[in-house]
Amino acid sequence: MSIKTLNQYIDHTQLASNTKFSDIKRICNEAILYNFYAVCIPSYYINEAKKLLSHSHVKICTVIGFPLGNTPTAVKTFEAKQAIEDGADEIDMVLNIGLLKSGKLLEATQDIKSVKNAIGNHVLKVIIEISELTDTEIVQACNICLEANADFIKTSTGFSKGNATINAVKLIKKTVKNNAKIKASGGIRDYNTALDFIKAGANRIGTSSGVAIITNKENTTHNY
């Protein structure tokens, strides 16, 4: 795969609690320089990112109910609406994992539907946090996302005990087929790993190591 195409898979991500204005400036500048698909940032910084990216094609992606997923549906819906108003192009929301674990699948579906309805035609990714789920629950979560018309299934927040896995991406791909896209995120730090996830079915890569992935291709190849 050429570098030109790989960069368009990348959501250049900065979600730490201590993210500063200067960090947002840096990742926006990097996203423009390397022509990444989007920046993925906390909702507080959307206005700032919008200004910084106004003359570029780089999209703004923000997180909702992040990273635990257990805020009320009304709050997630408000947060998503507000983010779109502020200028976000895509929404990465966290599934209400506790509801899934409680067997309340309808409520978990409704949580996603409500956010999807609130953001119109904007892209909705649902983070299912695979490290907290069994294989059966991953399939259940995928079906819920399809039922709620989510656009992407996203593997991980990066704030849980585990990251994206190739096995989970393959399982998600097998479950959703071409009815939803897949964003692999969490722990993807080099070129070869990114490539492996894309081969397994990922349509988007969420990573804070986008620059390393694009620029250190040769170096990282030797690690394998």
Next chain:
Amino acid sequence: MKINSYIDHTLLSPTTSKKDIYTLCEEAIEHRFFSVCINSSYVPLAKQLLSRSNVKVCATVGFPLGAMSTEAKVSEAKKAIEDGADEIDMVMNIGMMKSNNFVSVYKDIRDIKLAINNKPLKVIIEISELSKNEIIKACQICIDAKADFIKTSTGFSKSGATLTAVKMIKKTAKGKIKIKASGGIKDYETALKYIESGADRIGTSSGINIISEGTILEAS
């Protein structure tokens, strides 16, 4: 010492199920903890389960990163109070503190305090992310914004409460604001040390262990 009344019995995990909330509330009633501290989507259920008790419901807002928009935090806090929460534990906007944008940090807290009227507001300043000077600055902002408590930690960062930080907060607060110590407090002796250092409340998921150790120690 009635240590149970210092304890916010806490369960803040993404996998928390309804069953877990039932257990948490039953335990809080049985051991007469001050409150249960839970993520905001479970406030209605907890309120219902605790309706015949004195145990309060404490809900987190902007948890655990604190980096969402102020409007979103206000919406979450308002909804939690509507759903029956008695207290709000919000996370400060740590990034704004790190950007030296103190007005934004203040406004974020004040807007929530205004939205929840007279309900107690605790502000989690996440001491593990802050320098000493930033801890002091954060305390002053919390006092200015009329928060009721400074809370040390979310329990989701690289480390939790420290006695040094609690003492420093106590010295800065000069009685103008209370202190909740949280994150990594798992036994009676540790809890006691925090209270002796100035903590008015203890946030812990080990409340039962703490009080049972306390009972044994006091009996011996």
